[in-house]
Amino acid sequence: MNIPSLRAVSLVAVSFLFAAALPGCNDEVGSDEQARRAYLGLDKSVEKSLQLGFAGFNAATSANIPAQTANGDASGTLTITGQVDQGSSSNKGMRLRVGMATYSDGEVTPAEGEEPVEITYQTVTDTTMQPELTLSLRNIPNGTFTGTLVGTFQMDGELEGEVTLNLTMSGQIEDDGTGKVRRKAGSTTITGTAKSGGDGEFQVNVTL
Structure with missing residues (x-):
C-alpha cells in the first residue's frame, strides 16, 4: 500500500538543529541523539498508521x-487492528493496536552531512500488549479528531534496544467524496x- 507523505514541517530541517548540539551515538539507544534517530526511522509509520486506522474505520461492519x-518501504509489515464505536452518532472513538514485523522504511538521513541509518522495528505479537493508537472523531464527516500513540518498539540494525513513543495528535477530518471519512492532509499536528x-x-513536533 503506497501512502504519500505530506509534511508542512521538514523533519530533516528540524533534526539538523538537534544534530548541531548533540554528539554521535553507539549501537545502544541511550542518549538524546540516539532517541532522535530512533524516532526518525519510525516517522513514516506514524502517518501510515493513521491512514490505516481511517481505512479500518471506513471498512468496519462491526465493533x-x-x-x-501496509508494507514497509524496505521490508516487513505494519498492521492495525482494534475496535471502533458503532451507531449513528457523529462522534466516535477508535481503540487500535499497532503491530510491526521486521518493519523498515529504509535508510534515513538524520540531518545534512550525517551518515544515513537503517533500523528495523518489531513489536510483540500479543495485540493486547502492542503500542496503542487511540482516536476520537468529532462531527463526522467534516469535523476534527484528536488522538494518542503510546507504546514501545524493539529495534535492530544500526540501532538496537527499545524506543518508546508518547505522542499526541489533532487535526481535521473530511468526506473523501464517496461518503467515507479521511484525515485532511496538512491539518494534523503531532x-x-x-x-x-x-x-x-x-x-x-511535526505537521502532516
Whole structure:
C-alpha cells in the first residue's frame, strides 16, 4: 500500500538543529541523539498508521475493524487492528493496536552531512500488549479528531534496544467524496516524545 507523505514541517530541517548540539551515538539507544534517530526511522509509520486506522474505520461492519496492513518501504509489515464505536452518532472513538514485523522504511538521513541509518522495528505479537493508537472523531464527516500513540518498539540494525513513543495528535477530518471519512492532509499536528530505554529523549513536533 503506497501512502504519500505530506509534511508542512521538514523533519530533516528540524533534526539538523538537534544534530548541531548533540554528539554521535553507539549501537545502544541511550542518549538524546540516539532517541532522535530512533524516532526518525519510525516517522513514516506514524502517518501510515493513521491512514490505516481511517481505512479500518471506513471498512468496519462491526465493533472490530478488519485488520489493515501496509508494507514497509524496505521490508516487513505494519498492521492495525482494534475496535471502533458503532451507531449513528457523529462522534466516535477508535481503540487500535499497532503491530510491526521486521518493519523498515529504509535508510534515513538524520540531518545534512550525517551518515544515513537503517533500523528495523518489531513489536510483540500479543495485540493486547502492542503500542496503542487511540482516536476520537468529532462531527463526522467534516469535523476534527484528536488522538494518542503510546507504546514501545524493539529495534535492530544500526540501532538496537527499545524506543518508546508518547505522542499526541489533532487535526481535521473530511468526506473523501464517496461518503467515507479521511484525515485532511496538512491539518494534523503531532507532538510528544520518543524515549530510549535509558535517559535519551527526542521532542517530536511535526505537521502532516
